[in-house]
Amino acid sequence: MINATIYDVARGAGVSLATVSRVLNNPEKVKDETRQRVLKVIKELGYRPNVIARGLASRKTTTVGVVISDITRASVAEMLGGISDIAQNYHYSIKLFSVREDMDVIDTLHNIVAEQVDGVLYLNDELSEMRVNEIKKMFTGNSIPFVFANVVSDDPDVPTVSIDYEKAGYEITKLLIDDQRENIYLLSTARRYSVNDKKEAGYTRAMQEAGMEPKIFRTSGDTLINRQHFSTFFSDKRVDAAIGVRDSIAVSFMNIARDNGRDVPKDLAIAGFQNTKYSLLSRPNLTSIDIPVYDIGAVSMRLLTKLMNNKEVDNIRIILPHYIVKRDSTN
Amino acid sequence: MINATIYDVARGAGVSLATVSRVLNNPEKVKDETRQRVLKVIKELGYRPNVIARGLASRKTTTVGVVISDITRASVAEMLGGISDIAQNYHYSIKLFSVREDMDVIDTLHNIVAEQVDGVLYLNDELSEMRVNEIKKMFTGNSIPFVFANVVSDDPDVPTVSIDYEKAGYEITKLLIDDQRENIYLLSTARRYSVNDKKEAGYTRAMQEAGMEPKIFRTSGDTLINRQHFSTFFSDKRVDAAIGVRDSIAVSFMNIARDNGRDVPKDLAIAGFQNTKYSLLSRPNLTSIDIPVYDIGAVSMRLLTKLMNNKEVDNIRIILPHYIVKRDSTN
DNA sequence: CTGAAAGCGCTTACAG
DNA sequence: CTGAAAGCGCTTACAG
Numbered sequence: 157m158i159n160a161t162i163y164d165v166a167r168g169a170g171v172s173l174a175t176v177s178r179v180l181n182n183p184e185k186v187k188d189e190t191r192q193r194v195l196k197v198i199k200e201l202g203y204r205p206n207v208i209a210r211g212l213a214s215r216k217t218t219t220v221g222v223v224i225s226d227i228t229r230a231s232v233a234e235m236l237g238g239i240s241d242i243a244q245n246y247h248y249s250i251k252l253f254s255v256r257e258d259m260d261v262i263d264t265l266h267n268i269v270a271e272q273v274d275g276v277l278y279l280n281d282e283l284s285e286m287r288v289n290e291i292k293k294m295f296t297g298n299s300i301p302f303v304f305a306n307v308v309s310d311d312p313d314v315p316t317v318s319i320d321y322e323k324a325g326y327e328i329t330k331l332l333i334d335d336q337r338e339n340i341y342l343l344s345t346a347r348r349y350s351v352n353d354k355k356e357a358g359y360t361r362a363m364q365e366a367g368m369e370p371k372i373f374r375t376s377g378d379t380l381i382n383r384q385h386f387s388t389f390f391s392d393k394r395v396d397a398a399i400g401v402r403d404s405i406a407v408s409f410m411n412i413a414r415d416n417g418r419d420v421p422k423d424l425a426i427a428g429f430q431n432t433k434y435s436l437l438s439r440p441n442l443t444s445i446d447i448p449v450y451d452i453g454a455v456s457m458r459l460l461t462k463l464m465n466n467k468e469v470d471n472i473r474i475i476l477p478h479y480i481v482k483r484d485s486t487n
Numbered sequence: 488m489i490n491a492t493i494y495d496v497a498r499g500a501g502v503s504l505a506t507v508s509r510v511l512n513n514p515e516k517v518k519d520e521t522r523q524r525v526l527k528v529i530k531e532l533g534y535r536p537n538v539i540a541r542g543l544a545s546r547k548t549t550t551v552g553v554v555i556s557d558i559t560r561a562s563v564a565e566m567l568g569g570i571s572d573i574a575q576n577y578h579y580s581i582k583l584f585s586v587r588e589d590m591d592v593i594d595t596l597h598n599i600v601a602e603q604v605d606g607v608l609y610l611n612d613e614l615s616e617m618r619v620n621e622i623k624k625m626f627t628g629n630s631i632p633f634v635f636a637n638v639v640s641d642d643p644d645v646p647t648v649s650i651d652y653e654k655a656g657y658e659i660t661k662l663l664i665d666d667q668r669e670n671i672y673l674l675s676t677a678r679r680y681s682v683n684d685k686k687e688a689g690y691t692r693a694m695q696e697a698g699m700e701p702k703i704f705r706t707s708g709d710t711l712i713n714r715q716h717f718s719t720f721f722s723d724k725r726v727d728a729a730i731g732v733r734d735s736i737a738v739s740f741m742n743i744a745r746d747n748g749r750d751v752p753k754d755l756a757i758a759g760f761q762n763t764k765y766s767l768l769s770r771p772n773l774t775s776i777d778i779p780v781y782d783i784g785a786v787s788m789r790l791l792t793k794l795m796n797n798k799e800v801d802n803i804r805i806i807l808p809h810y811i812v813k814r815d816s817t818n
Numbered sequence: 819c820t821g822a823a824a825g826c827g828c829t830t831a832c833a834g
Numbered sequence: 835c836t837g838a839a840a841g842c843g844c845t846t847a848c849a850g
Contacts, residue, residue, distance in 0.1 A: 204601035209827035270535035540843035
C-alpha cells in the first residue's frame with residue numbers, strides 16, 4: 157500500500173484517530189496496552205505521519221529555514237554541516253534559501269515566512285548593521301525566532317553566534333609584532349564585510365598600540381585577480397609580514413612572495429584566517445587562526461531550538477573561542 | 488496584521504475563496520476585472536498563501552528533497568549551488584537531508600517520503616550499484632521522481648547526471664603517456680567510490696593500450712595522512728608522472744615530490760581531478776580535469792522538474808562534457 | 819466566469 | 835484513558 161494514513165492505523169488498531177495521534181505525540185497519555193496495539197499496527201503498515209498535514213494542524217512544521225548567500229564558500233558549507241547534525245538530533249528539517257546579491261532580501265524573507273518554518277538561521281558575514289536591523293524587524297514582526305550565525309552586530313537584542321574577530325585580528329597581529337616584524341600588512345578584501353571590518357579593527361589596534369602604522373592592502377578574493385595585484389606589490393613596498401583575511405589570500409600572496417625571491421618566514425612572515433585545507437597544502441604550511449565554523453553552525457542551531465521552544469536562554473549573543481595554529485610560515 | 492489568510496482576501500475583494508485561489512493558480516479562468524480587484528487586495532494585505540496548507544490540499548509541495556552525504560566536500564557545495572539556482576527559477580524549495588555513514592539509508596528515505604517532497608535529488612558518488620538499486624526501488628515504489636547527481640550506474644532506468652569519468656581518466660593518462668612518461672601512477676583513495684572506480688578503469692585502459700603496467704597507489708583523502716604515505720614513496724619507487732583522483736591529493740603529492748628534490752614538471756609530471764581552487768594555489772599550478780560540478784547540479788535539477796511534471800524526457804542518463812586544463816605541472 | 823461544499827491528513831480542546 | 839467533532843488554510847471537482 158502507498159502511504160497508510162492515520163485512519164488506516166486507527167481502523168487497524170480499533171481505536172479513534174485521536175488515540176493514534178496521542179500515541180505519536182503524547183504517548184504517556186495512552187494506556188500501555190492500547191499504545192502497544194497501536195504501535196504494532198503502525199509498524200505493520202509502515203505508517204509515517206504526513207508531515208505537511210501535521211504542520212497545518214499543529215502550526216508547527218519542525219522545519220527551520222537556513223538563509224545563505226554563497227554556499228560555495230568553504231565556511232558556509234562547514235557551518236551547514238554543524239547545523240545539519242544538530243537539526244537531525246532535534247528532529248528538525250532544513251529548508252535552504254539562498255539569497256543572491258541582486259535579490260530583494262525582505263521579499264525573500266516574506267516567502268520564507270509563507271513557508272511556515274518554525275525558525276530561521278541566517279548565515280552571512282557580509283551584513284551591514286542596517287540590514288541586520290531590517291531582518292530582525294521582519295522576523296520579530298512575524299514572531300518567528302531567528303539566529304544570526306557568523307554575523308557581528310552591536311545590537312544586544314539580536315541573537316548571534318560568532319567568534320571575537322576583533323580580538324583574533326589583534327592577536328595574530330601581536331604575534332607578528334612580537335616577532336620584531338616592522339612593516340606588517342593586512343591583506344583584506346575590496347568588498348567590506350562586517351566580519352572583515354572587525355579583523356581590520358583588531359589589526360589596527362595592535363599596530364597603533366605598538367606605535368606602528370597600519371597598512372591595509374585591499375584586493376579581490378579571486379586568486380586570478382589578487383595574483384595580479386600582488387605581483388606589483390614587491391616592486392614598490394617594504395614588507396616584513398602579512399596577514400590575509402582568508403587563507404586563500406595569504407597563500408596566494410605567499411606564492412608571489414616566493415616568486416620574488418622572498419624567503420618565508422625568514423624575510424617575510426605570513427598568516428591567514430580560518431585554518432582551511434589551504435593552510436596544509438601550501439608551502440610552507442600556513443599559520444592561521446582556527447575559527448570553529450562547524451561549531452558556530454551547531455551552536456546557532458542549538459540556540460535556535462531553544463528560542464523556538466521558548467526555553468529560557470541566558471545569553472543570546474554567543475562568542476566561541478578561537479586559537480592560533482602556528483605553522484612554518486611564521487617563526 | 489499577522490499573516491492574512493485567503494479568507495481575508497476573499498472578504499476584502501467581495502468574492503469567494505475559490506476565486507481567490509483561481510487568481511493565484513489559474514488566473515486565466517477569472518474575469519479580468521475580478522482578478523484585478525483580488526490582486527489589489529492581495530497586495531494591500533501582503534497576503535502570501537500558506538505553503539503548508541496548499542501542500543496538503545493540492546498534494547504538491549513544490550519542494551524537492553536533496554540528499555547529500557558530506558556537504559563539506561567542495562564538489563557537493565558547488566552542486567548545491569547549481570541545484571539551488573535552478574530550483575529558484577522553477578519556484579521549488581529545497582529540503583536538505585544528510586545521511587551519515589552510520590545511518591539506515593532506507594529508513595531515512597522513508598522519512599523523506601513522509602515529508603511529502605515532490606521529487607528527490609540524490610548526490611553521492613560513493614554509491615554501490617546495489618545501493619542505487621535499493622534507492623530506486625524505494626522511490627519508484629512510492630512513485631516519487633528522483634535523479635542521481637554525480638552518480639555512475641549501469642542501470643538504464645536510473646536517471647543520472649554526471650560526466651564520463653572513465654573517459655576522463657583515460658584522457659588524462661593519455662596526456663602523460665604522449666609526453667613519454669613511463670612510470671605513471673594513479674593516486675587513488677583507499678575507500679572505493681563508484682566514481683573513482685571509473686577513473687581507475689580509464690587509467691588502466693590507457694596504460695594497457697600503451698603496453699604499460701598500471702600502478703595504483705591508494706591513500707587517504709586527508710592531507711595529514713597521505714603526506715605520510717607519500718613521504719616514503721620516493722625512497723622505493725620510480726615515478727615519472729602521477730595523477731591524483733582529487734586535486735588535493737595531487738597537490739599534497741607534488742609538495743612532497745619537491746621536498747624530495749624532484750622538479751615538477753621536468754622530472755615528474757602531476758595532474759589532478761576537479762579543477763578546484765587548489766589547482767591555482769599550488770606551485771606549480773596544477774593541470775587538472777575540469778568537471779562541471781555546478782552544471783551537474785543545475786542539469787539534474789532541471790531533469791527532475793521535468794520528471795515531476797510528467798514532461799517528455801528523451802534521455803534520463805545525461806553525460807556532461809569535461810575537459811583538461813593544462814597548467815605548469817605537466818609539459 | 820463564479821460559488822458552495824467536500825476534502826487533504828492531521829491535532830486539539832472538550833466531554834465523558 | 836478515550837472518542838467525536840471542529841478546525842488548520844488551502845484546492846478542486848461540481849453546479850450553475
